[in-house]
Amino acid sequence: MEITELPAPVFCGVDWAETHHDVALVDASGKQLAKQRIGDDAAGFGQLMDLLTEHGDRKESPIPVAIETSRGLLVAALRATGRPVYSINPLAVARYRDRHSVARKKSDAIDAAALANILRVDMAAHRHLPADSELAQTIAVLARAQQDAVWDRNQAHNKLRSQLREFYPSILAAFADHRFGLFAREARTILAAAPTPTAAALLTRRQLRALLKRAGRSRGIEVEADRLLEVFRRDYLHHAPQVEAAFGQQTAALLRQLDTACANAEQLEAATSEAFDQHPDAHVITSFPGLGSLTGARVLAEIGDDRSRFANAGSLKAYAGSAPVTRASGKSCVVTSRRVKNQRLASTGYTWAFASLRGSTEARAHYDRRREAGDRHVAALRNLFNRFLGMLFFCLHHGVPYDPVKAFPNRPTPEILSAVA
Known part of the structure; x- marks a missing residue:
């Protein structure tokens, strides 16, 4: 009987750059089979x-590729071929390079070979990029862009508010108790019409009513106009007229930035929610308390819909940063929060857990128990987020919606539920 010799495994490393990429291929023994520089096209x-x-790549046994990024056209094209693509942290590549060169030499070709060798010796220690569906990848692009837009909007708001504190206390006083503060359309509309406190004090009751209507307000316009008129005409400290006018010019520029950031966040929110509602996992994710279309899209964007991505719920919790880290050495044992994590998912997890306190009596009771046990606010929310993730992993794998009985098996008594409601 003739024995067919299996082809020796080959590993590929790609050191990417803006205009070109260096490629290296090594075999199972570490021998470099080929190296080449290719263009970014x-x-x-x-x-x-x-x-x-040329070195044995086949559809049934594709050569795995290691690269230092998870984004870009090259990565997208490699993933489209169906091969496993590993995104290696550049810090890990630097540490591996130091294992083989005490002279600390470095080049793009050396880094490509180091990436290939990482797969050769440590492939099991790294996770290849998930095989998410096209819709899930679309949601990831939109959700991350919307989250970035919200962060940009907050930054623009903080810059504007800091500027107004320097010379325009009346506008801050006028909207100090408003739910959205300077984010409110009324505040931005009035600020655009009167960028200085002197201009605001000259606004008439009729002009204020017109501005409120332009901002979209339909109720209580007369009362609100009278209140704003009284606030703007109080006695305040002022800069010299020319200096105040200069501050007004700067305020108008900052306001335009805030208006653009608000419009971007709103447009991306609508697009993200529309795409998320089309995904088959949407009904499972939004069945959880505290998750709507937008926050649910952010969760799906980070965990994807490839069911093989996480081996168990613990892997998902570690990825999200909700699972604690234990550092033990000898008699010392310290349990701390996880710092290396998916920051976007962790940020969404805080919002998710906090919002669930109002919509779920079970979640509120769990949070209160953690607080009574000594956890601070953030730690208690992290523990609640950790519990939700375990249930989410189960629900997605079995295609069932959230069940508070299974999520919180030790449910509080009706007396406790009525007390925390």
């Missing part, structure tokens, strides 16, 4: 495919 990708095919 379709022709360069074709050269990479030809090089892989």
Whole structure:
């Protein structure tokens, strides 16, 4: 009986750059089989495919590729071929390079070989990029862009508010008790019409009513106009007229930035929610208390819909940063929060857990128990988020909605529920 010899495994490393990429191939023994520099274009990708095919790349047994990024056209094209693509942290590459060179030499070709060798010796210690659906990848792009837009909006708001504290206390006093503060359309509309406190004091009751209507207000316009008129005409300290006018010019520029940031966040929110509602996992995710279309889209964007991405619920919790880290050495044992995590998912988890306190008596009771046990506010919310993630992992794998009985098996008595409601 003739024994067919299996082909030796080959590993590929790609050190990417803006205009070109260095490629290295090594075999199971660590011998470098090939190296090549390719361009950052379709022709360069074709050269990479030809090089892989030349060294045994087949559809049924594709050569794995290691690269230092998870984004870009090259990564998208590699994932489209169906091969496992590993995104290696640049810090890990630097540590591996130091294992083989005490002279600390470095080049793009050396980094490409180091990436290939990482797969050769430590592939099991790294996670390849998930095989998410096209819709899940679309939601990830939109949700992350919307989250960035919200952060940009908050930054623009803080800059504007800091500027107004320098010379315009009346506008801050006028909207100090408003739910949205300077984010409110009324505040931004009035600020655009009167960028200085002197201009605000000259506004008439009729002009204020018109501005409130322009901002979209339909009720209580007369009362609100009278209140704003009284606030703007109080006695305040002022800068010299020319200095105040200069501050007004700067305020108008900052206001335009805030208006643009608000419009971007609103437009991306609508697009994100629309895409998320089309995903088959949407009904499972939004069945959890504290999750709506937008926050649910942010969760799905970070965990994806590839069910093989996380081996168990513990892996998902570690990825989200909700699972604690234990550092033990000898008689010392310290349990701390996880710092290395998906920051976007962790940020969404805080919002998710906090919002669930009002919509779920079970979640509120769990939070209160953690607080009574000595946890601070953030730690108690993190523990609640950790519990939700475990249930979310189960629900997504079984296609069932959230069940508070299974999520909180030790449910409080009706007396406790009525007390915390």
